[in-house]
Amino acid sequence: MFSHFIPAVHLFFTIQNLLVVAIGLFVGVTIGAIPGLNVPMTVALLLPITFYMSPVAGISLLIGVYKGGTYGGSISAILINTPGAPAAAATCMDGYPMAKQGKAGKALRASIYGSVIGEFIADLVLITIASQIAMVALKFGPTEKLSLVIFALVTIGVVSSEHKLKGIAAGLLGIFFRTVGSDPISGSSRFTLGVFSLIGGIPFLPHLIGLFAVSEFFVQIESKVVDAQRDVVAPVSKNREDNYVSWKEFKQNIVTIIRSTLIGIGIGALPGSGSAISAFVSYGAAKNASKHPEKFGKGSLEGVFAAETGNNAVCGGALIPLLTLGIPGDAITAIMLGVFLVHGLIPGPDLFVKSGDIIYAVFIGLIVANILHFFIASLGLRLFIKLLSISRAILFPIVIIICVAGAFTANSSIFDVYVMIFFGVLGYVMKKFNFPVAPLMMGYILGSLLETSLVQTLVLSNGSVLPIFTRPISLLFVVLTVFFVVWSLIIQKRGRARKAKL
Amino acid sequence: MRKPHIRRLGEGITLTVLAGVILFLVPSQIDRIPGMETEVSPFFLPTVLAVAIMAVGIALLAQAFRKNIGEGEKEFPMSGGLRVLVSVLLLIAYTLLFPRLGFLVTSGIFMGIFTYYFGARSILKIGLSMLLVPVCVWLFFEKLFRIPLPHGLIF
Structure with missing residues (x-):
């Protein structure tokens, strides 16, 4: 670890990298604060630019957007009762009532402190355990890789949607889209329909810009946008105490912050779960453990701390499987995988051995991003609040112009723009029919690894799939897969029973 | 049944x-x-x-065919489908014109169309967005990151 540290410090501490992290955070908080714009969309839009940066700068930019965007949603959640990002939905429950009581400043500051502390601890956990996990993962053979990919795909399929079958169908479609182009084993072409541009496969960047950004554009254009006069609660109160979190209040919430951080890390490391789930689980856990559960939903500071710490701790947690196993933890880290791949870096255990300096430079970037996050969020709060009133009639056309430019620039190909439109329409239809798009993306990303490890496993065992169940690590992933499927079904059943009772 | x-x-x-x-x-x-x-x-x-x-x-x-399936879900959730269809066609037209007229001109035209279609009615707002947005995106890609965008017949 320490042999990589000094080169990593040299690699990270450049004016360009520091500036890029700050810009990423600023853009992230802005996007997060504006309802309708979301973090995966922004990360997808910025991805083409990162191809022209150094790997550390590119990854740092997206990390800034990820952290800033996950936090930014709380601003609109607290002030206008509309989560800027799905991750901030739980923040509305207590943030907005606090704002109505004249404590918007206190809620906004609690959101900053919770987010930054959650991120910081999660990043420390990531830095501490990542190399250990990577060392274990180095011993993985094709069978272990196969069961790991199946675990990731099944988990994201069942966790990311209330409708498990739709999540699984989306994941299968994603794998199918990956089979288009040259077969990774024999090199023979598949499903190219005679289109020369498809021989190399469906291009990654237009695919994800279409799925995450263009589909959202279509969702937004469904209704003619007339920007309603939003009822923004005044963020500053005359009573000074209502604008800040006192040391006493902070101390009272330390256990909640630590609990929510641990929940966030655990959920983040689980493929497909994401920050919205973490925020709600953290909120529920805080309510169960609270001495004053009756205050939840009526303006509880503890509720804001729980939701905000829980959702931002996911950022560090989601990077654990990406960096150590090459398996993205959520849609955003799946998109970030593109930065690694375009620079010839394959996330996973080998990266720690071959490019340890880059990994540790990214780790330094994470910590620096947390420090900058605190200052940018605190000092820029008034500006971010003003941005809430930007007209969506201007914002979304800007998004579509950047989408077209971004999809085109990856290969300077008009064909890629058509691919983007195709996946935009597909993503829109999927959203309308409640099919989650994240499993499709994960299926597309992991499809190649799935096929390669499946074929290798079958060849090594003379066509038998038994090694999946006889090799210990592989069996562990099989057991985990079954556990998460059963667990999510039980949770869903309980939720339905609770709804029926109400 | x-x-x-x-x-x-x-x-x-x-x-x-x-x-x-x-x-x-x-x-x-x-x-x-x-x-x-x-x-x-x-x-x-x-x-x-x-x-x-x-x-x-x-x-x-x-x-x-099971009981209580899809409770609360709309049967055909395609409200606003015509607006989406029009915007898909506009996007295809944009892509067709993009390499011929160049990024700046095409984006200016479609920025105006999309802004109007999204509900903006202020001529000043639409005009400024038509002018400023393509120029800013073009400067960002071509000048800052040196990523080429198509130059068409006019520019």
Whole structure:
């Protein structure tokens, strides 16, 4: 670890990298604060630019957007009762009532402190355990890789949607889209329909810009946008105490912050779960453990701390499987995988051995991003609040112009723009029919690894799939897969029973 | 017989038909490699995927006939579908004109169209967005990051 540290410090501490992290955070908080714009969309839009940066700068930019965007949603959640990002939905429950009581400043500051502390601890956990996990993962053979990919795909399929079958169908479609182009084993072409541009496969960047950004554009254009006069609660109160979190209040919430951080890390490391789930689980856990559960939903500071710490701790947690196993933890880290791949870096255990300096430079970037996050969020709060009133009639056309430019620039190909439109329409239809798009993306990303490890496993065992169940690590992933499927079904059943009772 | 849930029925049929189309395309759209064993042939994964998609489709079809399925879901959630269709066509037109007229001109025109279509009515707002947004995006890509965008007949 320490042999990589000094080169990593040299690699990270450049004016360009520091500036890029700050810009990423600023853009992230802005996007997060504006309802309708979301973090995966922004990360997808910025991805083409990162191809022209150094790997550390590119990854740092997206990390800034990820952290800033996950936090930014709380601003609109607290002030206008509309989560800027799905991750901030739980923040509305207590943030907005606090704002109505004249404590918007206190809620906004609690959101900053919770987010930054959650991120910081999660990043420390990531830095501490990542190399250990990577060392274990180095011993993985094709069978272990196969069961790991199946675990990731099944988990994201069942966790990311209330409708498990739709999540699984989306994941299968994603794998199918990956089979288009040259077969990774024999090199023979598949499903190219005679289109020369498809021989190399469906291009990654237009695919994800279409799925995450263009589909959202279509969702937004469904209704003619007339920007309603939003009822923004005044963020500053005359009573000074209502604008800040006192040391006493902070101390009272330390256990909640630590609990929510641990929940966030655990959920983040689980493929497909994401920050919205973490925020709600953290909120529920805080309510169960609270001495004053009756205050939840009526303006509880503890509720804001729980939701905000829980959702931002996911950022560090989601990077654990990406960096150590090459398996993205959520849609955003799946998109970030593109930065690694375009620079010839394959996330996973080998990266720690071959490019340890880059990994540790990214780790330094994470910590620096947390420090900058605190200052940018605190000092820029008034500006971010003003941005809430930007007209969506201007914002979304800007998004579509950047989408077209971004999809085109990856290969300077008009064909890629058509691919983007195709996946935009597909993503829109999927959203309308409640099919989650994240499993499709994960299926597309992991499809190649799935096929390669499946074929290798079958060849090594003379066509038998038994090694999946006889090799210990592989069996562990099989057991985990079954556990998460059963667990999510039980949770869903309980939720339905609770709804029926109400 | 219970009345099926139309939306779930449609979803099941769509997935089953899609899987059928994939299975139909497998022999004609995949190059055959002589001597390759079944499980390592390029046919293997697509065939397994098609069967799995079909199984999910059939499961959705079966669900369509179950009680309490899709409660609270709209039968056909395509409100605003015409606006989306128009915007898809506009986007295709944008892509067709993009290499001919160049990024700046095409983006200026479509920025205006999309802004108006989204509900903006202020001529100043639309005019400024038509002028400023393409120029800023162009400067950002071409000048700051040196990423080339198409130059057309005019610019």
